[in-house]
Amino acid sequence: xxxxxxxxxxxxxxxxxxxxxxxxxxxxxxxxxxxxxxxxxxxxxxxxxxxxxxxxxxxxxxxxxxxxxxxxxxxxxxxxxxxxxxxxxxxxxxxxxxxxxxxxxxxxxxxxxxxxxxxxxxxxxxxxxxxxxxxxxxxxxxxxxxxxxxxxxxxxxxxxxxxxxxxxxxxxxxxxxxxxxxxxxxxxxxxxxxxxxxxxxxxxxxxxxxxxxxxxxxxxxxxxxxxxxxxxxxxxxxxx
Amino acid sequence: xxxxxxxxxxxxxxxxxxxxxxxxxxxxxxxxxxxxxxxxxxxxxxxxxxxxxxxxxxxxxxxxxxxxxxxxxxxxxxxxxxxxxxxxxxxxxxxxxxxxxxxxxxxxxxxxxxxxxxxxxxxxxxxxxxxxxxxxxxxxxxxxxxxxxxxxxxxxxxxxxxxxxxxxxxxxxxxxxxxxxxxxxxxxxxxxxxxxxxxxxxxxxxxxxxxxxxxxxxxxxxxxxxxxxxxxxxxxxxxxxxxxxxxxxxxxxxxxxxxxxxxxxxxxxxxxxxxxxxxxxxxxxxxxxxxxxxxxxxxxxxxxxxxxxxxxxx
Numbered sequence: 001x002x003x004x005x006x007x008x009x010x011x012x013x014x015x016x017x018x019x020x021x022x023x024x025x026x027x028x029x030x031x032x033x034x035x036x037x038x039x040x041x042x043x044x045x046x047x048x049x050x051x052x053x054x055x056x057x058x059x060x061x062x063x064x065x066x067x068x069x070x071x072x073x074x075x076x077x078x079x080x081x082x083x084x085x086x087x088x089x090x091x092x093x094x095x096x097x098x099x100x101x102x103x104x105x106x107x108x109x110x111x112x113x114x115x116x117x118x119x120x121x122x123x124x125x126x127x128x129x130x131x132x133x134x135x136x137x138x139x140x141x142x143x144x145x146x147x148x149x150x151x152x153x154x155x156x157x158x159x160x161x162x163x164x165x166x167x168x169x170x171x172x173x174x175x176x177x178x179x180x181x182x183x184x185x186x187x188x189x190x191x192x193x194x195x196x197x198x199x200x201x202x203x204x205x206x207x208x209x210x211x212x213x214x215x216x217x218x219x220x221x222x223x224x225x226x227x228x229x230x231x232x233x234x235x236x237x238x239x240x
Numbered sequence: 241x242x243x244x245x246x247x248x249x250x251x252x253x254x255x256x257x258x259x260x261x262x263x264x265x266x267x268x269x270x271x272x273x274x275x276x277x278x279x280x281x282x283x284x285x286x287x288x289x290x291x292x293x294x295x296x297x298x299x300x301x302x303x304x305x306x307x308x309x310x311x312x313x314x315x316x317x318x319x320x321x322x323x324x325x326x327x328x329x330x331x332x333x334x335x336x337x338x339x340x341x342x343x344x345x346x347x348x349x350x351x352x353x354x355x356x357x358x359x360x361x362x363x364x365x366x367x368x369x370x371x372x373x374x375x376x377x378x379x380x381x382x383x384x385x386x387x388x389x390x391x392x393x394x395x396x397x398x399x400x401x402x403x404x405x406x407x408x409x410x411x412x413x414x415x416x417x418x419x420x421x422x423x424x425x426x427x428x429x430x431x432x433x434x435x436x437x438x439x440x441x442x443x444x445x446x447x448x449x450x451x452x453x454x455x456x457x458x459x460x461x462x463x464x465x466x467x468x469x470x471x472x473x474x475x476x477x478x479x480x481x482x483x484x485x486x487x488x489x490x491x492x493x494x495x496x497x498x499x500x501x502x503x504x505x506x507x508x509x510x511x512x513x514x515x516x517x518x519x520x521x522x523x524x525x526x527x528x529x530x531x532x533x534x535x536x537x538x539x540x541x542x543x544x545x546x547x548x549x550x551x552x553x554x
Contacts (some may be wrong), residue, residue: 054403063255086404095390103405106390
């Protein structure tokens with residue numbers, strides 16, 4: 001058994017009476033691509049916000065590569081090797097594409113080299129001196145991913161990275177995720193597009209109402225009745 | 241040269257004002273809406289004037305002591321007010337300015353009380369002031385370029401993104417606050433040693449309004465916006481002298497028109513023109529963090545906040 005890169009132990013994030021994440025325990029092995037699926041409001045984004053330490057844990061513990069990150073501040077978690085993208089595109093419009101990526105590696109001695117490599121990997125070199133607002137939606141999504149991978153993180157969390165993209169762009173991002181996985185980068189992908197998740201991920205977590213309702217190999221897990229229920233509702237709900 | 245000697249006082253006022261405008265601008269560019277600069281202007285001014293007139297210090301060390309003192313008080317203030325944002329921070333820092341004024345009025349032995357200090361020797365020439373402004377401008381030019389400039393942009397536009405790439409925004413805000421305090425103290429020290437007198441009412445709400453006008457009219461997206469703004473605001477009363485009793489109304493109207501139709505200030509206008517000519521416009525953005533939505537349409541997360549965002553606990 002490979003040592004876990006990320007371990008979530010009974011993590012709870014409660015907002016007053018709302019149990020956004022309610023006792024999630026998961027282990028991520030290094031170099032694998034993990035998917036999290038679940039209906040809207042099931043707690044997926046809150047879960048990665050908990051790992052980023054953007055929300056306070058009501059209970060539980062998070063460990064990354066043997067170090068407890070649940071006591072860290074968000075910038076410390078990032079410096080410890082956790083990178084992420086956001087559900088809504090969050091680029092800085094007053095910086096060029098290159099500068100948007102460079103800001104993630106400014107503290108590193110080889111910042112320019114890392115930036116160039118990330119831009120190249122996401123096929124952004126040609127437009128590196130453009131401003132993000134002048135670029136198509138799919139391209140801006142790729143800039144976010146370039147910014148996230150530039151610091152050479154241990155864990156990359158992607159929050160719906162292909163939402164709003166056309167089929168070609170989706171396939172392109174899926175290939176990027178696979179190639180990053182092949183290079184040994186551990187990824188945690190939140191995505192509603194089950195086809196992409198099933199075709200790219202090594203392991204699948206299913207969440208509903210803040211709880212993990214299933215996990216396992218993607219195709220087998222997606223076929224479980226409990227997962228079908230989470231997405232489509234129970235039969236008697238429809239009958240009623 | 242005749243024009244220079246005719247307008248030397250205005251030039252001095254504009255240059256000294258530019259340093260104070262820099263102190264406001266650098267904080268606002270980092271999303272720190274502090275108005276405490278006017279209080280530090282007073283601290284720098286009184287410290288310098290007291291040390292020179294009462295303790296017979298040389299001007300430069302006296303100004304340096306004022307800057308150092310303001311840096312220390314600025315750090316303490318940053319630690320106390322660090323969790324506040326936008327208007328809440330502005331209100332707290334206005335309270336600090338009023339506090340400095342009250343101390344200036346009541347600490348008569350040092351400050352001269354409500355009447356202020358008179359007969360302060362003029363020991364700084366216009367050329368020396370010009371040199372100081374040039375040095376500060378070049379320092380800011382380098383400060384706003386490169387990694388520090390990107391950090392400042394990230395802090396103003398999206399603190400969560402800044403944190404997600406490892407930027408310690410609490411430490412950066414403290415640093416900016418201290419730097420802003422020290423620049424304001426430099427401006428106050430110079431003003432005290434150029435204009436002969438220093439009174440508590442000078443370091444008050446009027447100076448806050450004037451300095452904000454410099455930043456808004458000049459534009460906050462580049463260091464030179466504050467410099468241009470300082471000259472425009474200083475010269476405006478002269479240029480509008482023909483309006484007689486209506487001057488205040490016309491001045492106010494100009495500010496309203498700039499805020500409504502050119503919120504990016506002079507810097508924004510210049511960039512629009514150069515962008516139109518080159519066909520490639522650089523986004524500018526306004527100095528205030530709460531205006532993120534106007535420059536960042538995708539940022540649904542952007543909302544006015546009274547305190548630090550989630551996860552940025554001190």
